[in-house]
Amino acid sequence: MAEPCCSSPVPQSLDQTQAVEARYGAAAQEQEACLCTPVGFDPALLKVIPDAVVERDYGCGDPTRWVKQGDRVLDLGSGSGKNAFICSQIVGASGRVTGVDRNADMLALSRQAIPVVASAVGFDNVRFVDGAIEALDAPTATGEPLIADGSIDVVLSNCVLNLVNPSARDRLLANIRRVLAPGGRVAISDIVCDQVVPLRLQQDPDLWSGCISGAWQEQAFLEAFEALGFEQVRYADRSEQPWRVVEGIEFRAVTLVGALPADVLPAEHQRSSCC
Numbered sequence: 001m002a003e004p005c006c007s008s009p010v011p012q013s014l015d016q017t018q019a020v021e022a023r024y025g026a027a028a029q030e031q032e033a034c035l036c037t038p039v040g041f042d043p044a045l046l047k048v049i050p051d052a053v054v055e056r057d058y059g060c061g062d063p064t065r066w067v068k069q070g071d072r073v074l075d076l077g078s079g080s081g082k083n084a085f086i087c088s089q090i091v092g093a094s095g096r097v098t099g100v101d102r103n104a105d106m107l108a109l110s111r112q113a114i115p116v117v118a119s120a121v122g123f124d125n126v127r128f129v130d131g132a133i134e135a136l137d138a139p140t141a142t143g144e145p146l147i148a149d150g151s152i153d154v155v156l157s158n159c160v161l162n163l164v165n166p167s168a169r170d171r172l173l174a175n176i177r178r179v180l181a182p183g184g185r186v187a188i189s190d191i192v193c194d195q196v197v198p199l200r201l202q203q204d205p206d207l208w209s210g211c212i213s214g215a216w217q218e219q220a221f222l223e224a225f226e227a228l229g230f231e232q233v234r235y236a237d238r239s240e241q242p243w244r245v246v247e248g249i250e251f252r253a254v255t256l257v258g259a260l261p262a263d264v265l266p267a268e269h270q271r272s273s274c275c
Helices: 017-030 051-057 082-091 105-123 167-181 207-208 218-227
Strands: 072-076 096-101 126-130 154-157 180-193 230-239 242-246 247-260
Touching: 017 207, 051 082, 072 082, 082 096, 082 105, 082 126, 082 154, 096 105, 096 242, 105 126, 154 167, 167 180, 167 218, 180 218, 218 230, 218 247
Parallel strands: 072 096, 072 154, 096 126, 154 180
Antiparallel strands: 180 247, 230 247, 242 247
C-alpha cells in the first residue's frame, strides 16, 4: 500500500475548501513535489512563461492539447497560470483565455506573469478571475454571472475537479454545461479511482488536498459528462499504472474529452414543451 508523502491527524469533519486553500496557498510560495505527477509539455510553449509559474503548476495531464486557434478557453482552477499561458499561445490573438481560481496566492502569481507573457508573444489575451469553479454562475458587481452563458468554446481543467466538495459537484457540472457554446468541448485532466473512497479517507486533509481521496470513480466520471449531453465522451489519455494505491484503491490520471452537438441550445434556452 502506497502512503501519501505527507500525513496529518484525521479530523472528525474536514472542511475541504479550507484544506485546499491552505495547501495550495503554501504551494504557490514554494514548489511542492507531492502535488504533481510528471507531465511533459511542449518546451517551445513553456519558454516564454516565467519559471515560478512553471515550477508551481500542479497537474496530472495536458488538456491544452485539445485547444485550437481562435478558441475562447476557460481554465477551471487555473492555479499558477501555466496551462492558461500555454493556451494563450495556441489560440493566438484571435482567441482568449480566462482562468478561474479562488486561491489569492495563486491568483497573484498568475496575474504577475500576464505582462511578461504578453510582451513575449506580442498580444494580451489572458485574464484571471477570482471565484470558485463550482460557482461560475455567481453574480458579479454588475449582476452578470462570473462567466457568461454560452461564452466559451472549450472548458479545460488540470487536476482540480477532484478538489470540489461532493455536495457542489452537480452545480459544477451544470455550470460547465451552461457556459459552453453550441459545439463546445471539454478537456479535463484529473485523478479517478477504481473503487468508492471510504468517508474516513475523504476526511483526511492531506489525501483530499493531494488530489487523492476526492477522486471520481472512473466510470462515473464518464457518465457524468454523458448525462450533460456531451458526445464521444472518452478518456483520450489514461495512465496504465496507478499514480497512488491507498488501502487497495487505485488512483490514476486520465484526460476526459467530449463535445456538445453543434446545434444544441445553451442550457438556459432549453425548454420542455408538450407540443
